[in-house]
Amino acid sequence: MDYADSDRAQELADRAHELMEEVVLPLERERAGGMAVSSGTIADLREAAREYDIYAPQIAAEYGGMGESFRDVLPVFEEAGRSLLGAAAMRVDAPDEGNMHLLELAGDEVQKETYLEPLVEGEIASGFSMTEPLDGAGSDPKMIRTTAEKNAAEGASGDPRETTASRDGDEWVIDGHKWWTSNGVEADVLIVLARTDPDAHPYEGCSLFLVPADADGVDIVRDVPHMGGGTRGASHAEIVYENVRVPEEHLLGNLNEGFSHAQARLGPARLTHCMRFSGMAQRALEIAKAYLSEREGFGSTLSDKQSLRHRIADAEARLHVARTAIRDAADRIEDGDEARIPVSMCKVFTANVTQGAIDLAVQCCGANGIGKDLPLADFYEAVRKFRIIDGADEVHRRIIARDAFADVNREELEPLTRFGEPNTRRGSGH
DSSP states (O other): OOOOOOHHHHHHHHHHHHHIIIIIHHHHHHSOTTOOOOHHHHHHHHHHHHHTTOSSTTSOGGGTSOOOOHHHHHHHHHHHTTSTTHHHHHTOOTTHHHHHHHHHHHOOHHHIIIIIHHHHHTSSOEEEEOOOOTTSOSSSGGGOOOOOOSOTTSOTTSOTTSOEEEEETTEEEEEEEEEEEETTTTOSEEEEEEEOOTTSOGGGSEEEEEEETTSTTEEEEEEOOOSSOTTTTOOEEEEEEEEEEEEGGGEESSTTBHHHHHHHHHHHHHHHHHHHHHHHHHHHHHHHHHHHHHOEETTEEGGGOHHHHHHHHHHHHHHHHHHHHHHHHHHHHHTTOOOHHHHHHHHHHHHHHHHHHHHHHHHHTTHHHHSSSSTHHHHHHHHHGGGTTTSOHHHHHHHHHHHHTTTOOGGGGTTSOBTTBOOOOOOTTO
């Protein structure tokens, strides 16, 4: 299917496709099903991406990337999503991809030299430490238990589990309890959201901090057991911050503007997630179509069965609509629009479309769908979380619905008859 991508976008996508076909997919097929890859293998894949000239295309050249526009790199993300190894190879993998974007937007030059450049190079890893366990901030970030106070050992309620950032001379002191920090176990640096103005609304009183993972008081409690993540071994860490001290220069961006900085990260990151998963869904359908074309049953190949053909057709159509919507939202962002509603529409729609497509592919392949000789079972585990990460379906539907009901035209109801108010209009010709 052709899209209104620029010539440069198509050129980048072609390079990514060649890397996937010639390096990444052959390596994936050689692996035993479900087996995790080593850091050495990832390093080799990244070296191959450099040779194909498709490494970190979304990051400015001065920091080690290729300096391509956001809109032009979207098809690269889609190509990368065709394998669980693709995004890591091209250095467009979450959460580092979003964190690099945030550092590029909000970091000062020292922070970029210290953290962004090594991240792009793949020398270090990062985690985004925002989500808190019960009963802290999850889908409702206003619930963040973060205050700024003189007593650094406790939060406003006296509970040391609250995430707090207090100023002590030229240092910030962070106390809190986070979890679901993607990459948290592997991370060398953690981007921590903490409340710095307890009297302000959380959206206007939180800040971001760069916290070295080996800083005193950072306790990586555990890798939260979770669905998927086997191939890359990606972690989702529970972390306790207790009297963690970082210097003033570790404040990322502007004081008390942590939420706005985080939103600048999350908008594009949601679209890149959409593209990665749409690539995964497309490959799942390609596998299913190949299997249906070979597998025979009840007198013909399964690809001749009308019901399966129609279900594949529906999945292809929905995936095309998702891809088109993603590109439209990306165009708006490229033009300087926050595009919050289109991004939410893309996120919730694509998450459900890609889950449905991959579920269909598993069903089409029967026992081979749930086995791990094919990547479908790993895809299935990976895609389910997409309806929760970067905002659960319900959160995005709430945002979309709020906009939909913001300007209701009540004139549309004028023809209705109301109780006690007879409708005096008479139709002509009766």
